[in-house]
Amino acid sequence: MSSREYKKRPQDCDCQTSWCMLHRVAFFVPFGFGLGRLNRTDPDTMSKEKLESLVKNMEIMLSEVEQLKIHCTKQTEEVNQVVQELRRENRELTEKYELICQDLKEAKEAIAQLQDTKFAFEAKERQAQKLNRQL
16 A cells, blocks of 8 residues: 555545554554554453454554555655755856856946946047037
């Protein structure tokens, strides 16, 4: 049974089950096989079939928990790889951003110098026209 097959709430179940959490892993225990039932029942009075059924269900649940553990371990490894890749991409993008910011700063400085040169040239031109008129 995969983790996607688990129902989120007990009322969503299509059979009689109780909701259990073990190390934050959700699984279902059929009614009659919960730990509370075991605590109230004397093992000597429990039928052999019920004990065998209980053992079988517990083995199945342990197997499912182990499968979930393996699945979660694999997913954790995959997520860690994705996180490392994203961190690398983030470093690269940060470096590119810093280079672009430096280029933009240099471009703004060059534009400012060109505007100053333009204004100085226009002022000299007006001065030359003024002198031509006076002559």
